[in-house]
Amino acid sequence: MKKEKSIRSAIHNAGSFAVFVGPGLFFFVMTIIVPLCYGFYLTLTDWNGIAKTKEFVGIKNYLTAFQDTKFWGAMGLTLIFTLISVILVNYVAFHLARLVTSGIKGQNFFRAAFFTPNLIGGVVLGYIWQFIFSRALVALGKSLEIGFLSKSWLSNTVPAVCALILVTVWQYSGYMMLIYIAGFMNIPKDLKEAARIDGCDEKQVRKYIVTPLMTSSFIVCIFLSITRCFMTYDVNLSLTEGNPFGSTVMAAMFVYRKAFSDKNYGLGQTEAILLFAVCAIVSLLQVYITKREEIEA
Numbered sequence: 001m002k003k004e005k006s007i008r009s010a011i012h013n014a015g016s017f018a019v020f021v022g023p024g025l026f027f028f029v030m031t032i033i034v035p036l037c038y039g040f041y042l043t044l045t046d047w048n049g050i051a052k053t054k055e056f057v058g059i060k061n062y063l064t065a066f067q068d069t070k071f072w073g074a075m076g077l078t079l080i081f082t083l084i085s086v087i088l089v090n091y092v093a094f095h096l097a098r099l100v101t102s103g104i105k106g107q108n109f110f111r112a113a114f115f116t117p118n119l120i121g122g123v124v125l126g127y128i129w130q131f132i133f134s135r136a137l138v139a140l141g142k143s144l145e146i147g148f149l150s151k152s153w154l155s156n157t158v159p160a161v162c163a164l165i166l167v168t169v170w171q172y173s174g175y176m177m178l179i180y181i182a183g184f185m186n187i188p189k190d191l192k193e194a195a196r197i198d199g200c201d202e203k204q205v206r207k208y209i210v211t212p213l214m215t216s217s218f219i220v221c222i223f224l225s226i227t228r229c230f231m232t233y234d235v236n237l238s239l240t241e242g243n244p245f246g247s248t249v250m251a252a253m254f255v256y257r258k259a260f261s262d263k264n265y266g267l268g269q270t271e272a273i274l275l276f277a278v279c280a281i282v283s284l285l286q287v288y289i290t291k292r293e294e295i296e297a
Contacts, residue, residue: 043270048263061270071271074254075278081161081250082229082282085168089225090218092173097180111181115174122171126238129167130154133239157247160240164248167235172228176221183217184210219290223283230279251275 043061045054065071096114100107117125133153141149153159187210195205233252236242242249249257255275259268 039269040273042265043273045266047265049259049265050263057266061266064267065270065274068267068271071251071254071258071274074249074251075275077161077248078230078232078251081165081168081232082226085165085172085229086222086225088165088169089172089176089229090221092169093176093221094180094214096173096177097184100177101181101184111177114177117171117173118175120171122232122234123238125167125171126235129163130239133163154240155244157244160244160248164232164235164239167239168229168232171235172225176225179221179224180214180217183214187213215290219287222286222290226283226286227279230275230282 042054044056044058046057046060047054100111100114104110120128137149138152141147141151153163192205192209195209200208231252232250233256236248236250236253240248242253251271252275255268255272258271259265262268
């Protein structure tokens with residue numbers, strides 16, 4: 001009897017697993033695992049996206065990718081862009097969240113207003129800001145005789161990268177703000193009141209009470225902003241299109257062009273795998289460091 005009950009229980013658990021976990025697991029395998037494995041297979045071929053046959057070339061594409069200075073230049077630009085954008089996005093989002101949870105009048109309106117840019121598609125967003133940087137600000141700069149505004153930011157490399165960072169901060173800050181708002185709202189009010197009664201001023205409350213309790217929110221927001229910034233393509237395409245003279249091409253755009261414009265799927269997929277590996281390493285390192293700090297706190 002006990003054996004039959006255990007068998008029935010196992011069958012019941014297996015059935016429940018299949019019903020509740022099976023569909024999600026199936027879609028995960030079909031949309032993530034299978035494309036990843038097929039992509040890895042393409043890195044070992046010289047397929048151009050058209051030919052019916054794929055010649056096996058071994059690790060040739062990996063050797064070529066490691067020697068591709070243009071790819072690593074795009075990767076370096078992506079790292080700089082990601083580092084600056086992640087810092088600014090989280091700084092702005094944290095202070096916006098602190099503002100709209102401080103009890104100011106119309107805070108619900110401000111929450112919706114700050115989140116709205118995240119609802120606009122990256123391509124549309126890029127074209128809107130392209131008009132602002134190339135026409136609106138130029139006209140304003142000329143009329144007011146402001147030197148750095150009288151010329152399009154997108155015509156030179158450094159200002160163009162700054163424009164990409166500005167648009168990214170504007171787009172993602174509202175989304176990260178919602179996560180920080182959830183973190184602020186989960187901090188017990190009586191804990192902050194007790195700290196004030198003990199003689200802590202607002203700066204000390206933020207430093208010793210709020211910030212340590214917001215660690216989980218910091219981890220989530222930094223992870224999300226790192227992955228999003230690393231994979232930036234749509235804004236890069238519509239705002240600068242890699243110009244001037246290809247100097248603002250970031251890693252995702254470079255990989256896309258290598259595969260689809262140059263018809264070199266094998267090498268393009270190899271460089272995509274390397275981009276994924278760099279992104280994964282940076283994300284895991286960030287999670288490890290922040291988790292260690294959370295434990296120490």
